Amino acid sequence: xxxxxxxxxxxxPGARLGExxxxxxxxxxxxxxxxxxxxxxxxxAVIEGPTTIGRxxxxxQFASLGAAPQDKKYAGEPTRLEIGDRNTIREFCTFNRGxxxxxxTTRIGDDNWLMAYVHIAHDxxxxxxxxxxxxxxxxxxxxxxDWAILGGFTVVHQFVRIGAHAMxxxxxxxxxxxxxxxxxxxxxxxxxxxxxEGLRRRGFGPEAIAALRRAYKTLYRNxxxxxxACAEIIAAAxxxxxxxxxxxxxxxxxxxxxx
Numbered sequence: 001x002x003x004x005x006x007x008x009x010x011x012x013p014g015a016r017l018g019e020x021x022x023x024x025x026x027x028x029x030x031x032x033x034x035x036x037x038x039x040x041x042x043x044x045a046v047i048e049g050p051t052t053i054g055r056x057x058x059x060x061q062f063a064s065l066g067a068a069p070q071d072k073k074y075a076g077e078p079t080r081l082e083i084g085d086r087n088t089i090r091e092f093c094t095f096n097r098g099x100x101x102x103x104x105t106t107r108i109g110d111d112n113w114l115m116a117y118v119h120i121a122h123d124x125x126x127x128x129x130x131x132x133x134x135x136x137x138x139x140x141x142x143x144x145x146d147w148a149i150l151g152g153f154t155v156v157h158q159f160v161r162i163g164a165h166a167m168x169x170x171x172x173x174x175x176x177x178x179x180x181x182x183x184x185x186x187x188x189x190x191x192x193x194x195x196x197e198g199l200r201r202r203g204f205g206p207e208a209i210a211a212l213r214r215a216y217k218t219l220y221r222n223x224x225x226x227x228x229a230c231a232e233i234i235a236a237a238x239x240x241x242x243x244x245x246x247x248x249x250x251x252x253x254x255x256x257x258x259x
Contacts, residue, residue, distance in 0.1 A: 006043075018055065033066065036085070050078060050097070054085035054110070062092050069096045069122030071140065077104070084110035084128070095120040102141055109146075127164070145180060145245075147202065149195075163249045165202070167195045177254040179219070180245045181212050189258050191220055208242035215243055220259065 014031030032049025051066035102123035127146035145164030163180030173187035237247035
C-alpha cells in the first residue's frame, strides 16, 4: 500500500507524509505538518503546523489538531504540537500548539485512546496509554501521567498534574493535583481510594497493591498533616518500589493535592 490522498483533500506542499498514510475526503493538511507511516486522517480533519504526528495513528473525522493556542498572550510565535505513535483520536478532538510562556510544545505520547470532543490545550503533556473519555477537557499546562483515565466530562484547571494510573469519575472538576494511583470524583473533587482494579490488570501484584493502600491511608485517613504524610510515604518508598512514583509526585511542586 502507498500513501493515499483523496482528490478532495488539501495537502500543502510543505507537509511531509510518510509511507502508507491515508488522507480522507476534504481533510486539510497545512504547511509544517509531518505525519508518520501508516497514519490515517479521516474526512474533514484539519491539521495545522508546526505539528509532528508519529506512525499508525487513527485520526477521525472533524478533528482539529495543531491550531494556535487559545491564549491571549500568544502573538504568533512558532510553537509546536507533537503526537506520538498508535494513538486513537476520535471525532471533534481539539489539540492546540504550545506557547512561549512554557516549553513551547504540546506533547501527547503513544497508545492513547482519546474519545470524541476531547480538548487538550496549549503546553499540556500527556503520557502513554491514557484514556480520555468523551468531552474530557484539560486546560493549559496540565500534565497527565501514563495509564491515567479521565472519565467523561472531566474538566481540569490550568497547571494541574494528574499522576500515573490515576482515574477520575464522570463529571469530575479538578482544581488541584491528583496523586498517582488515586481515584477522584465529584465537584469539588475528592479522593476515593486507589485504582486497585486497574493496577491488577496492569500486572501489579498483591504486595504492591497492599503497599499502595497503606500509603493511601497515610495520605488520607490517618489524620496526619500533609507534610507529615508525605514524609512517611517518601520514607516507605525506599523499601517499596511501587511507592516511588507517588513519593516523587508528592515531593515535586504543584497546585496542592486533592484531599
